[in-house]
Amino acid sequence: MADHGKGTTEAYSADIVVVACGTVNSDLLLLRSANDKQPGGLANSPEVVGRHYMRHNNLALMAVSKEPNSNRFQKTLSLHDWYLGADDWDFPLGGIQMLGKSDADQIHGEAPRWAGAASPDILF
Numbered sequence: 001m002a003d004h005g006k007g008t009t010e011a012y013s014a015d016i017v018v019v020a021c022g023t024v025n026s027d028l029l030l031l032r033s034a035n036d037k038q039p040g041g042l043a044n045s046p047e048v049v050g051r052h053y054m055r056h057n058n059l060a061l062m063a064v065s066k067e068p069n070s071n072r073f074q075k076t077l078s079l080h081d082w083y084l085g086a087d088d089w090d091f092p093l094g095g096i097q098m099l100g101k102s103d104a105d106q107i108h109g110e111a112p113r114w115a116g117a118a119s120p121d122i123l124f
Helices: 023-031 104-110 113-118
Strands: 078-081 094-097
Touching: none
Parallel strands: none
Antiparallel strands: 078 094
């Protein structure tokens, strides 16, 4: 049953149903589908939906040089802290890894939409 608000509902049926709302939203949809028959939500009888999800916060910091970088092994430096944490933080700190070479198409494709408007002469 789908509730469309204001008291209107519709029933849908299918042999196969695909939930494709993205990682977080698929879990939310399943968890919010709880009812009398399935109190943990659809497809959640072992109650593990959403419990093993790890969000990766990503940030790229880029340095620009006029000199060419001839290094062949550009992703060889990384450090990770998945277990030790910090005195003021209860969670793993994560990892830092070099990005390697980036080209103009990559940078432009990943740049926030406002970046080109704010600075049309930005390096990409």
